Amino acid sequence: MSRRSSALWASAVLLAVLPGVLYRIDSLLSEPEYAPGVYGFVTMYSCWTDLYVRSWANMLRDFPLFSYGGAPVIVLGFAGWYASLRKGRDRLGRILARSAATVLLLTCLPQILVYALDARCLDPWNAVSPMDLYALAPPILVLLAARPPRRAPVRRGRLARTAAVVLTVTATLLVAVGSVPPGKVSTDAELDCAGFGGGTVEGLRKEEKDFLCRVRGYGFYSTEGIEEWNESSDRIVLAQGHHLCGLAERNGGDTGAPAVREAPHASLLPALAMLCPSVASRQAEQETRKQEEQAAYVAGKERACARHRTHRPRIKPVRQRRATMFTEFWTVQGWEDGYEGRAPDLVENLVGSEPGALAIWAADEIGHACVTIESYSRRPPLETRGWKEVVEVGYESPKGSLTLSDGHGRRVTDLTTAGPGHYRVRVHLRGRELVDQVAYPPDGAVELLVMVFPGEQKEPVVHR
Incomplete structure (x- = not known):
């Protein structure tokens, strides 16, 4: 077994287990008031094809062999490949390794190809996530590890080798860190939703805090919370709120526009005016116009009654x-x-x-x-x-x-x-x-x- 193959197999296993390991570490370091390793995410689907394929892939991942990014499958593939090499049956080893890689690709590749099957899946908010691409790395490394070495390898220049290493390491770290569930769910007191002062949340603008208060149903909004976002972290709620705000701004602040009303995260619309000035301005204009129309309606009826004799x-x-x-x-x-x-x-x-x-x-x-x-x-x-x-x-x-x-x-x-x-x-x-x-x-x-x-x-x- 060559050093190249050993390095590729080891890299495949490392990349597969890295997100899971980081997740466990983050869970252990989470604040005591939250259950370790428990985070809330809101899964958005923009089309039935996306829903079907993702559900099927998630069911496949529930098998123990696919835990930790499919590391058990990689280890089994390596064992078969290595045993075949020891017996002098290189072809069988390559078949076993490629079969392991193919099984892993079946759990992640359809989620990428689904956007070519259904045009509605091209919604930028539901585009391919970094983790969808990251999941391709381990099986690709397995395929490279099982590939026979070239007879006359071409040695790359030092600059090319350095650039490749830097880019690979950077991308791996960024995607792996991005896979760790972000942030926590701030409490009513931490956001100071009642306006008494003493809030401890830092780094957020007032409108962002107000938006979170409205979504959570804190303070003055105790009966207006959006329940499906209760378990989602502040970072996720704000990210989706800002994205929805961008959609609304491109439609003049109109939350009734199809692109806004039909967005996967449109359930945040009742609170969007807290975060989005264009939405607040348009709603204020609509309320003013409604009041003017109501006043004109009442005035017309009163004039008709005034014409009757006393x-x-x-x-x-x-x-x-x-x-x-x-x-x-x-x-x-x-x-x-x-x-x-x-x-x-x-x-x-x-x-x-x-x-x-x-x-x-x-x-x-x-x-x-x-x-x-x-x-x-x-x-x-x-x-x-x-x-x-x-x-x-x-x-x-x-x-x-x-x-x-x-x-x-x-x-x-x-x-x-x-x-x-x-x-x-x-x-x-x-x-x-x-x-x-x-x-x-x-x-x-x-x-x-x-x-x-x-x-x-x-x-x-x-x-x-």
């Missing part, structure tokens, strides 16, 4: 208010403190009450109504002219603080002017037929007149 009561109320009230669930609600959340049944599908709770129909599921609310100290005269429906119910006020609220947060307070006690609520309606007949009724179609006054009667009365 109701002229027959006796003077304690107070009279007008409001455009919106709903997404058919009704506007009245509550008193401590009674929020109740949903009374409606009488004639118009008004219903329970102690501390009131409900008034306002739209066909989603819409708005032009509402006039009048509070009285005594029973007002009955008015039915001009109204399609008039229904009156009893209401028990536990605290005398009934407030009518709509789906946009608009509130009309102090409906019960006489304090806690028994009241009557009389609701007048017109325009229901308009919203029942068309999908998009005209603005201001529904008009409501709500009268609240003291009264002991509990039974509902349908006046019209």
